[in-house]
Amino acid sequence: MKLFRVLVFSLFFCLLLTGCWDRKEINDIAFVLATGIDKESNLYRVTLQIALPGQMGAIGSAGGSGGTGGGKSWLLDSATGNSIRDANQRQQESLSRLLYFSHRRIIVIGENMARAGIEPIIEVISSVPQNRVSSYVLATRGAAKNALNNQTKMEKFPAEKIRKVADIWMNNPPTIKDVANVLQTEGIDLTLPLLAEVKKNQLTPEDVKEYINIDGLAVFKRDKLVGSLEGNQARGILLATNKAETPIVTFRVPQTNGRVSILCRNYKVDLQPTIQNNKINLTINFKADVYVLANESNAALGTGDIIQKIEQAAASEVEKEIQDGVRTLQQKYHSDALGIGDTLYRHNPKVWNRYKDNWDTLYPKIPVKVNALIHIEQTGSLTTPLGPRQGDLSK
């Protein structure tokens, strides 16, 4: 009984005297929102985007800070080092607040870095428990430090903009966890959304603004960048990997004079490897329930078999996109981004064990067949386009 009381009191006084080890006040930490990693010869260049809450002009804390009028609400700090941690250490030396990575939502990997191989950096990013494993990983054309230094009007921070753009562009953008997972799995290669700076002229030809947007997919072989896919090819791969976010497909329907757009409300992709005469074949089965989003043609949806025609046209469009993307991956980059090898393993581990040693030579030659099945389940509020006269309608 006495012993217990002594214990309680001694612990209590110990604590009072020594203090708190893990305590860090909010105004003593620097919230890192994004990290950009580049490689410069042998050194890593790490660029951090840090939030400046003082510049955000919160009500109540006013006291004459002057609201957002002043500068940006974020700070970019860049340093080089032998490792990422080392570079962070350099940055810390010049920062009055402790770097804190738990709110980092995106990690941008520069082109040089990606080409050199990203294996060493994933380790650093995910080993501290306070870091988010749900941070998105993106690649960029050019240097990552430039991608982060891009003012945006809609969001407070560029990092926030990039994150949201990635969210809209694809379904579940790859996170650190996903990247690590892919790197560790045999028979699958990595793809990352690819950022690029684009110059767009708005109202007048002189009014040119630089934008950061997502330009396509960066294709990796193992952990090294080998190239990129753009436009429809990128979308084809997204469709084939079940990563496209409610994709809109626009295509021309035969015997009509315009284009029809459909929105895939939900779709399912299934990779089916088959083995015939010691040859591997892959069938990609794509199934979607779609919604007719816009009908710019003269097709009267309510009549005849025009619906079937649209479905077929849509299916062949999707097939083409996927086919294109996969062919480029196979023949140009030799990168198994669909995870055909992995799928083979899951279906038939014995076959995979037989082929896995010379998978690299085998992979480009695998014939890929795409079967798309599109089902229009909604046609919107119009059965017939409003523009064309009765006689011009295609039925």
Add this chain to the structure above:
Amino acid sequence: MLRKLRKPRLLGAGKDLEKTLASTALVDTNETLSTDIIKNEQKLREIFSNCFDIVFRPITVHGQTRMLLVYVDGLNDIKQLNQVVLKPTMFEGLPEGLGKLERLGEIVEQQLVAVARTKTVMQLSEVVQSVLTANVAILADGESIALIADIKSWAKRAVEEPASEPVVRGPRDGFTETLRTNTSMLRLKVKSPRFKMEAIVVGNVSQTDIVIAYIDGIANESVLEEVRQRVNRIQIDGIIESGYVEEFIEDAPFSPFPTVQNTERPDVVAASLLEGKVAVLIDGTPFALVVPFTFWAALQSAEDYYERFIYATFIRWVRFLLLNMALFLPSLYVAVTTFHPQMIPTNLLLSFAAAREQSPFPAMVEALIMELMFEGLREAGVRLPKAVGSAVSIVGALVIGQAAVQAGIVSAPMVIVVATTGIASFGIPRYNFGIAYRLLRFPMLILAGMFGLFGVTAGALALLIHLVSLRSFGIPYLSPLAPQNRQGIKDIMVRMPRWALHSRPELIVGEDTTRVPKGQKPGPNRGGGT
């Protein structure tokens, strides 16, 4: 801890109660009245020397027999005294002329003093006692007995709505300071001969009446015996308020949590008695004590049982939430912002950070200061005269709410947190239970400031261990949740409708466990009607 403290009290408990009573009254217990009224008067005057409020009224009946009325001025109905004692004796005289002196008392008792309650006493100490408990003592010459007439009447507070436990729906009468009124209110609610009230006098100077009320058969015999013992054991000079008794009979004197319930509401007492609990009523205070008291009883208000059960269930959940907020909100805020900022959504965190940008204090210190200020404001609001009270709240709101935030001394989120905590702590229906929670907030805050969430968990666990091991008159404090009891949970997690609460709380009740017979669920096709 408990056992050690009890020991010295146990030694004293053996003393004879009556003895102590008499010794403080400065009268020898065994001294009887003398037949000589002059002597009696002398003695009484000696005992009551310097007692300004004691009245000695000598009267002479038929010019021969001298009588003496002794009473405390202000405690008796003077009109009635005149009507039933003075007038008949002085003007009408004794109907049968002078008889033997021994019979005088009887005659007075039987025929003249038209009062409901009278008795005769032989001993001087009893006379003194009776006079002090607001009776009129009538002594006659040559008579060694005194007649005690009960015509009590003094200035009483009327029955009012209880201030500490108001309800929207439900009876509006509250206990008063008069024990007799209180017992009558209870008797009106429970008209059964099984409803017993045992009286004990406690306090060797104050001579306070204490009543132990229970319903025979429903009350748990062991709890009742425990209450009797603990009340009888009390040795004290005086009892002014129920709190005096509470501190002597509670189970865990060092716990911040009350193990005895106090209430101003007769309906609450009556309902508790019907659950098998035991009530202790104390003269001179409108607060009755009810035991055993459990954690859940602290979260229930009388109105839960008067309102419709769905609403009552909802409001119980809200209360439980408020209870936890009152205890944990400031510590969670401190723990999360200073130890685990990763938990807060980025945008929210950045606004916290922006608000705290200029704050000079660490979050924990800020929280402590603000919580203390809040306690100060609350205390000032309760104690100050009403006219000044509003000034305090204005100053508090302006200085703390506005100026401190604007000056950047205190951050706005902290003010929100402290204010929310304050409101939450008032959501607990039992005031003294709320106090316990308000106190525990501070150690919790310190733990949070040192260990973050881990500290809060450890603190909460220690608190729960304490709650779980606490007992009120043998009943586990957290029952019926831990130890679990299915029937009991019907009145804890939810408030089931009356017709579904078939049995009384299992651990509390004695023999008679059925409260509501089964099969009374109302519906269109029930009963003998159409």
Add this chain to the structure above:
Amino acid sequence: MAKLSNYQLILMGTNFFTTVFIISLPSQIIATSRQDAWLSYLPAFLIMVIPLWMLSKVMHRFPDQDLFSVLKSRFPIVGSMLTSFYLLFFFFILIRDFRMFIDFISVALLQRTPLTVIGGLVILTCILSARSGVQVVARMHELFYPLLMLITVILPFLFYAGTDIRWMQPVLAQGVKPVLHGSWLAVSYIGEIIILPFIVSNRTFQLKQGLISLLIGAYMLEMLVVLNLLVLSPNLASRMMYPNYELAREVRVTEFLDRFDSILVTFWLPALFQKISLMLNVICHGIKQMMPGVQERSLSTSLGILAFVCGFWFFENPLQLLNLNGGWPAVALIFEILLPLCFYFMLKPRFHR
């Protein structure tokens, strides 16, 4: 000891073998049996039914007693030797769990706080609970454990989008051997359920309570390991120190609420506290059975401090704890299967014909 209800016993039994299992083992089991880790658990559970059944038969012969007193009353000398062996065994488990607990806290919640300070707070709370008696520990279980069970029921719904069935295919690709190796790792922890007959004294220990405990525990552990596989994939789970903590970090309700880990950890901590308290309590009870003169309350304080010291003395770092798991089953199974087997034959129930 004091009165315990069936419900309390079931919760205590489940808590006793699940809580520490959750942090210390999944990583290693997934590393050995990869995507078949969920299969590894099953044999371990099935095997443990046997000693439970045997112990229940033994206890049936000695109604209203616990195993300590049975041992002592039947074999005065051998019994107290066995009792002390069991006490040492439990004490070692106590130290191991204590150390595992503070290491975990250190990684998950408080990185810079010295281990000794965390350990001090942990052991203090546990002593507080243990010295209030087994009844208090049991009631604490009643308060907390249902909550934890509820979380394992809700958890799959929180992950509805993040799972990928691919990670559990193909089944049994590497054959049965790694699966059984995984079971070998798991069995010693699940075997800790044999503590039940040591706790129960006011009634006879019944097989039914043990089985329900096992069943609930099996559900919880299976659910967690399946989620580990589906959400984290065997690749990552096997490389993490605490896969279940990583799992908690993956919980995302909406964009707004995506860091649930600390909250889930705080819900889970009380269970671990209670396991340590229960163990402390049982050890004190056992010592009291051997030496009736000792005061249980003061004993728990000194034992707690001893455990605190040993926790730092026996293990230098958490990796040692993980390495221990490889050889530990060999020792643990003596106490968890072999000795109950002996008890069964030594104290064999007489069959009436």
